[in-house]
Structure formats: C-alpha cells, structure tokens
Amino acid sequence: MHYTFEIERGNFTDAGQASSSVKRTLKHLGVAPANIKRTVVALFEAEINAIAHAYGGTIDVDIDDEKIVMVVADTGPGIPNLDLAMQEGWSTASPEVREMGYGAGMGLPNIKKNTDDLKIESTVGVGTTVTMTVFFA
Amino acid sequence: MTIKEIARLVEGEIVGAPADDTYDVEKAFASDLMSDVLRFSMDETVLITGLCNNQTMRTSEMADLRVVVIGRDKQPDEDMLELAQDLDITMIKSKFSIFKISGILYEAGIKPLY
Numbered sequence: 001m002h003y004t005f006e007i008e009r010g011n012f013t014d015a016g017q018a019s020s021s022v023k024r025t026l027k028h029l030g031v032a033p034a035n036i037k038r039t040v041v042a043l044f045e046a047e048i049n050a051i052a053h054a055y056g057g058t059i060d061v062d063i064d065d066e067k068i069v070m071v072v073a074d075t076g077p078g079i080p081n082l083d084l085a086m087q088e089g090w091s092t093a094s095p096e097v098r099e100m101g102y103g104a105g106m107g108l109p110n111i112k113k114n115t116d117d118l119k120i121e122s123t124v125g126v127g128t129t130v131t132m133t134v135f136f137a
Numbered sequence: 138m139t140i141k142e143i144a145r146l147v148e149g150e151i152v153g154a155p156a157d158d159t160y161d162v163e164k165a166f167a168s169d170l171m172s173d174v175l176r177f178s179m180d181e182t183v184l185i186t187g188l189c190n191n192q193t194m195r196t197s198e199m200a201d202l203r204v205v206v207i208g209r210d211k212q213p214d215e216d217m218l219e220l221a222q223d224l225d226i227t228m229i230k231s232k233f234s235i236f237k238i239s240g241i242l243y244e245a246g247i248k249p250l251y
Contacts, residue, residue, distance in 0.1 A: 013216075016195030020224075023198070037201060041175050044199045101171035101188045101196065110176055 001025075005059040007050045007074065012100050015051050018059050019044040022070075025063065031136055039068055039134045042114040045107045046072040046130050052097040053077075054128065067116075070132045078124035086112070138162045138247060140204050140227050143183060146245055147206060147238050149231035152213060153221025160203055166250040167239050171196040177250055185238050189213055194220045203227060208235045 003025070005018035023040045031039075043059070050057050050072055057074030084090045086108050093103025112118050117133040140156035143149070167185040168174055174184060174196050183204040186193060189211035197205055203226060207213065210232040213221070221228050231238055243249070 012192060015192065016198070019199060020195070033201075037178075037199075040199045044195070045172075045175060100190065100192050101169060102192070104170050104172040106172040106176060110172070113176075 001063040003059075003061040005061075007047065007054065007057045007059060007072070009051065009054060009056050010096075011051060015048055015100075016044055018047050018061075022061055022068075026068070029063070035134060035136050038114040039070075042111045042132050042134065043070050043072075045111050045114075046070070046132065048102050049107045049130075050074050052093055052102060057127070066137060067133055067135045071129060072132075073127065073129040075127045076125060078126055079120070079122040079128055080124050082120060082122060138242075138245065140229070142245075143204070143206065143242065143247075144229045146241050147208075147229060147231040147233055149206065149229035151227060151229055153218055153228040154225045156227050157203070162204060163248060164250050165239065165242050165247045167235050169235075174200050174202075179250075182250060183242070183247070185235055185242070187211060187235055189217070191217055191220055193217070194224055194226060197226050198224045204229070206231055206238055208233055208238050 019040045026036045054074030055076050060071040062069045079085050088109045089105040091103050091105035097103040115132045116135045119131040122128040144151050162183045163181040165183045169186055169188045179200045179202045184202050185206045187209040189207050206229045208231050
C-alpha cells in the first residue's frame with residue numbers, strides 16, 4: 001500500500017493532513033493503537049519540521065503487514081549540523097513557527113523515540129530525507 | 138471526572154464535538170507547546186492550553202486527546218470548531234487563566250500527568 005503527500009512550505013493550515021490520513025488508514029487496517037500512536041506522532045513531527053523549515057517536499061508512505069516506512073524528503077535548505085539538530089532543545093525555528101506551538105527543538109528527538117529505525121540524510125543546499133520505520137509486531 | 142463536570146468547574150462553555158458523558162478524565166497536562174504534548178501518553182487526559190488554533194486540534198488528534206480546555210478567554214474560529222467536530226474533540230472555552238484552571242482541576246482531584 002503506497003501513499004504520497006505533498007508538503008508546502010509554511011502551510012500550517014493543512015499541516016497534519018498527511019499524518020491524519022495515515023492514522024485513519026492504520027485504524028482501518030486494525031493496527032494496534034500503541035503502534036498507530038508512535039507512527040503518527042513521528043510522522044506529524046516530521047511533517048511539521050518540513051513545513052516549518054523546508055522549501056517544500058513530499059511524504060511517501062509504504063505499509064505492509066509488518067511495518068510502515070515513511071520517507072519525508074524536502075528540497076532544502078538542509079541541516080548544517082545533524083548532531084545539534086538531534087539534541088533536545090536545539091532549534092532554529094522562526095517566531096511564526098513558535099507561535100504555532102512548535103519549534104522547541106523536540107521534533108527529531110521525538111521522532112527517534114517513536115520509531116524503530118530512523119535515517120536522516122541531509123546536504124546543505126540540496127535537501128533532507130528522513131526515513132522512519134515502525135514495525136507493527 | 139466527566140467533561141461536563143470539568144466545564145462546570147472552570148465555568149466554561151462546551152464547543153466543538155459534544156461531550157461524551159461516558160469519558161472519564163483522570164489526568165491533566167497544561168502546555169502551550171504542542172511539541173511537548175506529543176512527547177507523552179495522553180490517555181484519559183485533558184489538555185489545558187492557551188494556544189487556540191488548528192494545530193491545537195491536529196496535535197490533539199495525534200496525541201489521542203479527546204478533551205481540551207482553552208483558557209485565557211481565547212476564541213476558536215470557525216475552522217477550528219469544524220476541525221474539532223470532525224476529529225471528535227470536545228473543547229471547553231474558559232475565561233480563566235491556565236494557572237487558575239489547573240488549580241481548580243487539581244483541587245477537584247484531577248492528577249498531574251507526571
């Protein structure tokens with residue numbers, strides 16, 4: 001099962017629609033609530049990150065009987081220092097993002113906590129690809 | 138504690154999804170920071186916040202929250218009310234400050250999330 005969603009820079013009005021759609025799908029498939037929660041929290045954080053920081057991008061979601069793989073790929077600006085970005089409390093979010101209730105530097109650490117596998121590839125000036133996997137078993 | 142009892146205690150108005158009389162609230166978490174809301178398990182929990190926008194609803198959806206008290210007399214707009222109904226989230230609008238709402242609910246036996 002494959003789904004693709006578009007991410008538009010700064011569009012907080014629609015923020016969360018991809019995560020919401022995935023949540024409905026997983027519920028429909030009968031995935032355990034705890035795994036649904038982990039999945040949608042991770043995806044929502046990644047979605048918010050991309051809307052807040054990136055120039056735009058896509059979310060690709062693949063679901064099978066054992067797992068869900070979510071790939072959030074943007075077209076820049078890239079993360080200059082990934083170690084810093086992974087630290088709780090480190091943030092480069094704008095005041096507008098903070099007014100929306102985000103930008104506290106908890107996003108990537110929270111994604112790591114809620115996923116079974118997390119890969120982040122980022123090149124400054126090119127973009128960032130975040131690949132998150134949650135196993136259902 | 139029922140949602141209606143919470144609304145009575147904080148002198149609030151129920152908006153969004155109708156109150157589910159069978160839902161039992163045991164704990165509360167107060168935050169304007171949605172990133173923090175996503176860090177914890179929110180079972181049987183009411184969120185108390187002054188953040189009044191669609192992201193409050195979206196975050197509540199992801200966190201499996203069913204009741205949100207909006208403090209400081211903030212007014213949800215039509216989009217937010219519609220989203221709350223779609224997501225089956227009950228909002229309680231209160232004129233009280235977050236501190237006062239928290240104090241009232243704590244005194245009435247609602248436990249802190251941690």
